[in-house]
Amino acid sequence: MNKELFVFLILALQGVCWWFGRRSGKGLTTQSDYYLGGRSIPFFPLMMTFIATQIGGGLILGSAEEAYSWGWWVLFYPVGQVLGLIGLSTGIGKRLTNYNVSTVAQIFEVFYQSKLLKRLVSILSIFSLFLILTAQVLASRKFMVSLSVDSDWLFFAFWGLLIAYTAIGGIKGVIATDVIQTGFFITVLLVAAGVALTAYPIAMPLESAFPATKISGWLFLPLLFTFIEQDMGQRCFAARSPSVLSKATFFGGITTLLITLIPVYFGVLGNQLNVERTAGGSFLMSTVVLTTSPTLAAFVGVAVLAAILSTANSLINAIGSNLSQDFFYSRSVGSARWLSGLIGIGAVFVSYLFTNIVDLMMQAYELSVVTLLVPLLAALFQKRTGYLPAALLSSLSGAVGYFLFRIVPCPIPTEIAAILLSLFGYIVSDRIAKTLSTSQTTPI
Numbered sequence: 089m090n091k092e093l094f095v096f097l098i099l100a101l102q103g104v105c106w107w108f109g110r111r112s113g114k115g116l117t118t119q120s121d122y123y124l125g126g127r128s129i130p131f132f133p134l135m136m137t138f139i140a141t142q143i144g145g146g147l148i149l150g151s152a153e154e155a156y157s158w159g160w161w162v163l164f165y166p167v168g169q170v171l172g173l174i175g176l177s178t179g180i181g182k183r184l185t186n187y188n189v190s191t192v193a194q195i196f197e198v199f200y201q202s203k204l205l206k207r208l209v210s211i212l213s214i215f216s217l218f219l220i221l222t223a224q225v226l227a228s229r230k231f232m233v234s235l236s237v238d239s240d241w242l243f244f245a246f247w248g249l250l251i252a253y254t255a256i257g258g259i260k261g262v263i264a265t266d267v268i269q270t271g272f273f274i275t276v277l278l279v280a281a282g283v284a285l286t287a288y289p290i291a292m293p294l295e296s297a298f299p300a301t302k303i304s305g306w307l308f309l310p311l312l313f314t315f316i317e318q319d320m321g322q323r324c325f326a327a328r329s330p331s332v333l334s335k336a337t338f339f340g341g342i343t344t345l346l347i348t349l350i351p352v353y354f355g356v357l358g359n360q361l362n363v364e365r366t367a368g369g370s371f372l373m374s375t376v377v378l379t380t381s382p383t384l385a386a387f388v389g390v391a392v393l394a395a396i397l398s399t400a401n402s403l404i405n406a407i408g409s410n411l412s413q414d415f416f417y418s419r420s421v422g423s424a425r426w427l428s429g430l431i432g433i434g435a436v437f438v439s440y441l442f443t444n445i446v447d448l449m450m451q452a453y454e455l456s457v458v459t460l461l462v463p464l465l466a467a468l469f470q471k472r473t474g475y476l477p478a479a480l481l482s483s484l485s486g487a488v489g490y491f492l493f494r495i496v497p498c499p500i501p502t503e504i505a506a507i508l509l510s511l512f513g514y515i516v517s518d519r520i521a522k523t524l525s526t527s528q529t530t531p532i
Contacts, residue, residue: 089377089385091237097390098242102249102397105268109253109261113425122258122424123190123409124326131332133263134323137402138340139347140266141319142169143273144224144399148351148392149231152372155355162355166348168307172314173341181337182330183468184321190413192321192464199467200474209460210414213318214407216456218435221403225439228396234370235389244436246397251432254401255425259326262401269398273391274347280388281350284379288357309503312457316464319406354379404432458486458506462514478517485513 116122129137147166154162176184187195193213197206229243253261314320327333351372358375372392377385408428416423463479489506498505 089235089373089389090382091235091386093383093386094235094237094389095239095242097386098246098393099249101269101272101390101394102246105265106249106253108264108268109257112257112261112264116258116260116421119412119419119421119424120190121260122421123322123405123413125259125263127326128328129259129263129323129326129332130328131336133267134327134332134336135340135343136270137263137266137323138173138320138337139274139343140270140395140398141323141402142173142340142344143270143347143395147348148273148277148395149227149370149372151348152351152355152358152370152375155352156359156371159356159359160352162352163348164307165310166345166352168310169314170341170345171307172311172320173337173344175311175315176320176324177334177336177338177341180315180468181324181327181333184324185327185330185333190322190325191410192316192318193410193414195464195467196479199470200463200476200479202476202479205476205479206414210410212456212460213316214410216453217318217403217407217410218431218438221400221407221431221435222439222442224396224400224403225435226442228393229439231370231389231392231396235373246393247432247436250397250401251404251429251436254404254432255428258421258424258428259322259405262405265401266398269394273394273398274343276387276391277347277350280376280380280384281353283381283384284354284357284376288361288379308501309453309457312461312507313453316456316460317406318410319402322406322409400432400435404428404435407431454503454506455487455490458490458503458510459483460486461507462486462510466514466518475518478514481517482510482514486510 120126147169151162151165154165184192184195187198189195189198191210191213193206193210196209197203225247228247232238232243253265257264324333327336354372354375357379358371361375361378363371363374363378370392373385373389376388380388405428408424408431411427411431412424416427460483462482463474466478466482467474486506486509489502489509493502493505
């Protein structure tokens with residue numbers, strides 16, 4: 089790989105993003121502008137930012153890694169995220185926007201009439217998103233090391249640029265840079281796949297036994313997490329109209345699926361060519377280096393980093409939205425910018441405390457899903473005002489299941505069992521509330 093070209097490209101790309109992010113930050117006067125873009129984001133940039141949020145470096149590198157072992161079975165993982173976007177396009181996204189709120193946690197406050205519940209939900213959201221953000225920072229550092237570009241100044245330079253334009257531009261800056269970075273990594277991956285395919289035909293699926301237990305984690309957790317995560321909800325709230333949101337999520341989902349075919353292809357191809365990665369390296373990059381040119385490999389390396397960064401800036405803005413809108417209630421754009429900057433800087437330094445937080449990140453995914461999914465869906469589909477004890481019992485039941493089924497053997501996947509326990513807790517409490525309400529209104 090051409091390392092000098094790699095360094096030039098990553099700094100140039102982030103420099104361009106800084107310019108567009110700074111330009112997008114002009115004229116922001118309210119936090120609605122800063123976090124929701126005035127609720128006026130049109131179709132194409134909205135679609136691109138949904139793609140950027142879903143296709144992170146973990147999806148690209150992780151898909152290639154797993155495909156090396158399991159072949160095309162690994163498509164269950166991106167399909168989960170794709171189905172999440174499709175679910176938003178078929179009505180769930182519109183139901184989120186019907187509440188006219190700024191954060192997903194505020195839906196709980198409106199429906200269950202509890203500020204305490206809103207704050208608990210927001211804390212869990214912040215915890216999960218910050219872990220994911222820290223994982224993105226850690227992934228970028230490990231990826232650079234795997235390319236033998238182990239430079240602290242370069243690492244701090246491009247993360248400093250990202251934090252700067254994210255803090256200055258708000259959601260409009262995030263979306264503008266998402267369009268640039270997403271367009272870049274889509275183009276580069278398509279070119280790399282085209283070059284490799286001229287010499288190596290599409291690799292056939294591997295004849296290997298695939299563990300069914302992986303399907304649940306790969307498919308259902310990303311799908312369900314899409315409905316409750318703040319960064320996705322924030323984009324739904326920022327859409328110009330429900331019809332724009334439906335089209336953006338649908339075509340974003342289809343594009344996400346098509347793009348993730350590429351790293352899966354390289355993973356399977358790497359297995360068939362018996363590619364050996366370097367210590368701590370990536371099967372994707374090892375295969376790209378073998379099947380393309382040093383120049384194109386440098387572009388692919390930058391494309392992977394662009395995917396990581398385009399996910400990270402969304403997370404910074406989403407965490408800031410939770411903190412500002414659910415706790416601090418400041419209307420100042422300046423305070424929102426400082427908050428975003430501190431979040432980004434904090435994630436960079438916290439990443440040095442870990443060497444591997446992927447398992448912790450996945451557990452954070454699961455804990456959020458099993459505790460929040462059922463009460464959120466009830467808020468989206470029930471017409472009457474919610475019953476607070478039902479939401480609390482549902483969340484508590486999901487949390488109990490989350491820990492219990494790690495100790496007690498369960499015939500079905502643990503996350504599904506915990507969600508069913510959460511649903512049982514909600515139904516029992518809700519039925520009790522209905523019975524009490526009926527008995528109090530029945531004439532004696």
